[in-house]
Amino acid sequence: MIRAPRSFALSSAILVFLFASCTFVAGADSPIDLIAQADFLYLTRHIEQDLLQAIDRLEAVLPDLDTLSADSQSYVLNRLSQLCYEATTFSDGDTSEDGKLYEKGKAYGLQSLRLNAEFAQAESDGFNAAVAFATDAAALHWAASNWGKLCGMNPIVGLMQQDSVLALFSRAVEVYPSYWGGSASSSLGSLLIMSPAALGGDKEAGLALVENSIALDPSYLPNRVTLAEYWGFTYGYFGNLTGIRDAALIERELQIVLDAEIGDWTFWNRNAKQSAETLLQRLHDMTD
Numbered sequence: 708m709i710r711a712p713r714s715f716a717l718s719s720a721i722l723v724f725l726f727a728s729c730t731f732v733a734g735a736d737s738p739i740d741l742i743a744q745a746d747f748l749y750l751t752r753h754i755e756q757d758l759l760q761a762i763d764r765l766e767a768v769l770p771d772l773d774t775l776s777a778d779s780q781s782y783v784l785n786r787l788s789q790l791c792y793e794a795t796t797f798s799d800g801d802t803s804e805d806g807k808l809y810e811k812g813k814a815y816g817l818q819s820l821r822l823n824a825e826f827a828q829a830e831s832d833g834f835n836a837a838v839a840f841a842t843d844a845a846a847l848h849w850a851a852s853n854w855g856k857l858c859g860m861n862p863i864v865g866l867m868q869q870d871s872v873l874a875l876f877s878r879a880v881e882v883y884p885s886y887w888g889g890s891a892s893s894s895l896g897s898l899l900i901m902s903p904a905a906l907g908g909d910k911e912a913g914l915a916l917v918e919n920s921i922a923l924d925p926s927y928l929p930n931r932v933t934l935a936e937y938w939g940f941t942y943g944y945f946g947n948l949t950g951i952r953d954a955a956l957i958e959r960e961l962q963i964v965l966d967a968e969i970g971d972w973t974f975w976n977r978n979a980k981q982s983a984e985t986l987l988q989r990l991h992d993m994t995d
Contacts, residue, residue, distance in 0.1 A: 741765065742764070742783065749790075752793065752974060753973065753977060761786075762790050766787065781819050781822055781845075784846070785816070788853060791809065792809070793974065796978055809854075813857060815849075816847075816854075819845075819846035826841050838874045844879050847876070848875075848894075855898065872898065873899075876894050887927075888930065893921075893929070896912075896914065896919075896920065896937075917937070917938065921934065928975070932964060934956070935956065935961050939953050940952060948989075957986065
């Protein structure tokens with residue numbers, strides 16, 4: 708699990724001044740004001756409090772959501788789904804509070820998907836049938852990401868629901884393969900690697916997807932972490948760590964992550980570097 712540091716100093720006194728000048732009482736602001744405040748806080752979401760405040764601002768928009776354009780509604784819901792997922796990176800392990808965030812993130816993502824009338828109408832024929840009509844890569848990706856984590860927190864339930872998560876990620880890859888650094892390909896690939904063949908797993912296809920995600924955007928470091936974590940190590944039926952498949956690959960990919968620049972993916976590449984250190988320590992502990 709990728710974790711984020713709990714605090715960073717703001718890089719400029721100018722940012723502090725601007726934030727102070729645009730801070731309002733949430734209840735008195737229009738939806739557009741609240742979205743603007745959330746967008747500003749999003750820039751410093753590596754600070755836990757700023758990320759949580761961004762969620763609060765956007766959730767304050769929800770009572771008036773239907774007064775916004777369809778594009779603005781999907782923007783708010785997708786950003787909430789993303790931020791709920793990202794908020795869990797500040798904890799050590801998946802906690803009960805993380806579970807609540809994943810539930811909210813999943814719900815926001817699905818609500819965004821249902822803004823598409825074709826999706827909403829087709830859902831009566833089954834969720835996976837409706838997914839074929841989805842065209843919003845952000846909604847697909849973040850709904851799947853949150854839902855997938857919920858499946859991991861409850862493996863028995865997860866085995867029954869994983870097919871829907873696979874459908875969401877697969878459709879995200881079809882709609883916009885390079886969205887968010889190609890991470891839908893990486894996530895789908897890791898699921899295929901981890902899943903038994905009887906439940907749709909395919910290790911070689913999964914490996915190809917993860918490798919392709921790295922090719923789609925080499926600057927997005929979490930995809931290399933995924934390759935090291937899910938192909939380098941081996942796992943049991945319920946996701947328990949069982950051994951090492953390729954120690955050289957783990958060392959190579961994680962060293963690339965540690966040596967790389969943070970670049971444009973500030974939040975996620977910082978997390979990738981922390982995760983790389985954790986996985987290297989795991990490798991060393993298992994091989995000493």
